[in-house]
Amino acid sequence: MSEAKKELEVKKGLDVKKVLRDVRDAGMDAWAKVMLRLTYSHRYQRLQGFIAKPSLLAIALFRKTTESAMSGVLARLNMPSRGDVLTLSQRMTHIEMVLDDVGAGFDQLRRSIPTTRPQRTPSHDRDIGTGPPHAFSAKEA
Amino acid sequence: MAAAQETSPGLLSRVSTMVGNLIKVTTTKSRIGQTPRQAIWTLNKATLYRYTPVKPPEERHRVPLLLVFALMNKSSILDLRPGNSFVEHMVQKGYDLYLLDWGVAGPEDVSMSLEDYVLDYIPRAVRKLKAVSGSETFNLLGWCIGAILSTLYASLRPSEGLKSLILLTAPLDFTDTEQISLARMTDERYFDVDRLLQAFGNMPAGLIDYGAKMLKPVENFVGGYVRLLDNLDNPKVVESWHAMNTWVNDAIPLAGGAYRQLILDFYRGNKLMKGTLTIRGEKVDLSDLRASLLNVIAQDDHITPPCQSARLLEKVGSTDKQELRVPGGHIGVMAGSAASKSTWPKVEAWIAAHSD
Numbered sequence: 001m002s003e004a005k006k007e008l009e010v011k012k013g014l015d016v017k018k019v020l021r022d023v024r025d026a027g028m029d030a031w032a033k034v035m036l037r038l039t040y041s042h043r044y045q046r047l048q049g050f051i052a053k054p055s056l057l058a059i060a061l062f063r064k065t066t067e068s069a070m071s072g073v074l075a076r077l078n079m080p081s082r083g084d085v086l087t088l089s090q091r092m093t094h095i096e097m098v099l100d101d102v103g104a105g106f107d108q109l110r111r112s113i114p115t116t117r118p119q120r121t122p123s124h125d126r127d128i129g130t131g132p133p134h135a136f137s138a139k140e141a
Numbered sequence: 142m143a144a145a146q147e148t149s150p151g152l153l154s155r156v157s158t159m160v161g162n163l164i165k166v167t168t169t170k171s172r173i174g175q176t177p178r179q180a181i182w183t184l185n186k187a188t189l190y191r192y193t194p195v196k197p198p199e200e201r202h203r204v205p206l207l208l209v210f211a212l213m214n215k216s217s218i219l220d221l222r223p224g225n226s227f228v229e230h231m232v233q234k235g236y237d238l239y240l241l242d243w244g245v246a247g248p249e250d251v252s253m254s255l256e257d258y259v260l261d262y263i264p265r266a267v268r269k270l271k272a273v274s275g276s277e278t279f280n281l282l283g284w285c286i287g288a289i290l291s292t293l294y295a296s297l298r299p300s301e302g303l304k305s306l307i308l309l310t311a312p313l314d315f316t317d318t319e320q321i322s323l324a325r326m327t328d329e330r331y332f333d334v335d336r337l338l339q340a341f342g343n344m345p346a347g348l349i350d351y352g353a354k355m356l357k358p359v360e361n362f363v364g365g366y367v368r369l370l371d372n373l374d375n376p377k378v379v380e381s382w383h384a385m386n387t388w389v390n391d392a393i394p395l396a397g398g399a400y401r402q403l404i405l406d407f408y409r410g411n412k413l414m415k416g417t418l419t420i421r422g423e424k425v426d427l428s429d430l431r432a433s434l435l436n437v438i439a440q441d442d443h444i445t446p447p448c449q450s451a452r453l454l455e456k457v458g459s460t461d462k463q464e465l466r467v468p469g470g471h472i473g474v475m476a477g478s479a480a481s482k483s484t485w486p487k488v489e490a491w492i493a494a495h496s497d
Contacts, residue, residue, distance in 0.1 A: 021371075028367065032359035039355055040322060042331075049331030056333070059340035082248075089249035093185040097261060100184060104268055 159373035166369065166379060171387040174217035176228045178240070182269040186244025189266045191273060192228060196235040202496035204304055205237040205274040207267065211286035212258070213349045213395040215388065216242045218476050219284070222384045227475055230485050236496070237274055241266045246396040251342045254398035256421040259293045267301060280492060281432075282307040284475065285445065289313065289407070292453075296430045297423055305433035305461075305495040307488065310471050312445040314452050315411040321446060322356050324408050334404045344400040346392040356443050381478060388476075414456065427453075433461040435491045437484070439474035440466055463491065 038044050071081045080088075182189035194201060208228070210216035219240065220228035231238050241263070246253065270279055281303055283291025288311030295306045318324040326332065337344070354361035365386070372378035412418035418425040434457055438447045447466070454462050467484045469477055474484055 024367075028359060028364065032357070032364070035358045039358060040325065042325070045325060045328060045331040048326075049333075053333070053336070056336045056340045060336065063340060086249045086251075089247075090252075093249075096184055097265070100182075100265055104265075104272070107272060 155374050158376075162373050162376070162379045166383045166386065169383075170391075171222065171380070171384040173222055173384050173388055174215075174220045175223055176220045176226060176232060181239075181273055182266060184262060184265060186246065186250065187262050187266070188242045188244060189269055190240045190242060192232050192238040192240070194235075194237060195232055201235045201237055202493065203276065204278050204280055204496040205239060205270060205276055206231065206280045206282060206492060206496070207270055208238070208240045209263070209281065209283045209287035209291050210240075210242075211284065212243050212246070212290075212399060213286065213344070213346070213393060215391055215393060216240055217391075218388050218472065221388065221476050222380070225381065225384070225476070225478065225481065227480070227485060230481065231489065234489055234493070236492075237276075239266075239270050239274075245393045246343050248342055251338075251397040253396035255290065255293065255402050258290050258399065259297065260421055263290065263294045264298060264301065271302065276302075278302045278304040280305045280307065280495060282309070282492075283311065284309040285312070285471070286403070288450075289403075289413075292413075292427075292430065293420060293425055295432055296425050296427055297420060299429050299431050303432045305435070305492070306430070306459075307435045307437065307492060308450065308453070309437045309475060309488075310439050310442055310445045311436065311450045311453065312407070314414045314449050315408055316414060316452075317448050318408075320448050321408075322443065323352070326352060326355075327404050327408050329409060332404075334401055338397045338401060341397075343394040343397045346394045349395060350390070350392045353444065385472075385476070414452070427456040428458040430457040431459055433495050434459045434463070435488070436462070436464045437474070437488060438464065438466045439469050439471060441469060442471045442474070444471040465491070 067082060071083070074081050177193040178190040179193065180188050181191050208216070208219055210219060220226045223229060228238060228240070243258070243262075267279065271277060279302055281291050281295065283289070283306070288308040291306060292308065292311065292313060295303055312321075315321060315324055318328075327334070337348075341348075365382070369379070369382050372382070406412045406418055410417070413425060413427070416424075416426060434454070436450055436453050438450055439445070440447065451464070454464055465487055467474055467487065469475075469480065469483065474480060
């Protein structure tokens with residue numbers, strides 16, 4: 001360290017803020033290490049499992065009870081149950097998949113049929129690069 | 142007296158900046174994922190996005206790149222904020238870039254499993270990508286659980302045009318469970334996955350977040366805020382902290398079926414490495430993975446420690462394969478402030494060599 005720098009350090013004296021920050025960081029490091037040892041221990045995992053077990057049982061029970069009560073209410077109101085709606089949603093996804101396959105099949109067929117008209121420009125070439133974004137429809141291809 | 146008069150206004154403005162920043166980060170969400178893109182395909186909650194190229198077609202790489210992120214966090218981490226976005230970086234480098242976003246699993250997705258993601262969603266997204274890009278080949282980059290899905294896809298569908306596979310912090314090997322803190326957390330002696338799914342259906346976002354944070358409790362629950370307080374008057378640090386905090390606290394639930402499979406087949410069974418994993422009746426054999434492979438390992442990763450992907454290269458059938466060890470943690474390796482210098486250039490250089 002140069003003489004001038006040393007002189008400057010002496011003139012500045014003790015930086016209380018820096019010392020406090022160093023002490024805090026050292027404390028946090030030590031705390032982090034202790035916590036890490038704790039949370040990595042099998043004893044901690046066992047404790048967590050011990051606490052989770054009854055909580056999860058209670059939540060499952062509550063969920064089952066509310067669901068069956070709600071099903072009863074909905075049935076009395078002649079409305080579809082939660083299960084019905086979920087099944088419907090899964091069927092919709094299945095239909096979406098089939099439509100996607102059909103769309104892709106048609107597209108492949110269209111590309112494989114030779115036409116006298118000028119061939120359809122591939123999407124890649126249609127891309128105008130630096131221009132504004134143009135939206136592709138999900139069913140386009 | 143004169144000195145006091147000089148410092149008071151400076152101190153006041155500094156304090157008001159700090160208070161303003163504190164209010165901003167605690168009451169608002171940062172705008173993340175800003176790179177322009179278009180949705181080109183959807184299926185259930187999944188969406189395939191194409192990022193708007195900034196270079197003309199003749200200056201772009203010929204082979205498109207598909208990004209696949211994890212199931213329990215939003216993929217916006219790949220496009221965190223302008224100036225610190227892997228997506229933006231790759232678009233500027235001339236890649237035809239696509240992102241498969243899984244969306245947010247709902248109660249109707251409880252039974253969705255890895256099979257669905259690997260054999261129903263990815264192949265269809267790839268088909269759409271090929272139709273839009275006009276390319277018969279593509280590169281695939283998977284990160285975290287996205288790397289598991291990508292590896293399964295690459296092993297099961299090696300002849301669907303996959304040219305190269307890039308895996309980031311891939312949790313594939315569960316041999317050394319003592320080193321894998323998440324494996325200890327989900328040990329069958331202490332953790333009943335079926336009971337949890339019975340209670341919630343899907344794995345709730347809050348529990349995923351809690352589990353991840355408890356791997357380093359002091360750093361995650363206290364350290365981050367201390368770092369923020371230390372830098373409240375530094376707009377650059379505050380902005381970066383705000384963006385990351387917004388993403389971290391925006392976890393999403395993981396479909397029950399997929400979570401159960403991850404715990405039973407991967408964390409407990411280590412079936413992929415043992416060669417006993419079957420996906421919808423098809424045996425997953427890593428030696429069938431023949432695409433060029435780049436395996437990126439984060440040296441300080443506490444979520445996916447290096448031992449979880451270090452043995453991958455010896456298992457795969459690829460002849461062109463490379464391991465890249467980079468400094469950083471599980472997320473920091475790609476989204477940290479140093480990622481643009483330490484990770485992106487190396488990853489991009491490898492992809493560039495496999496994109497024309």
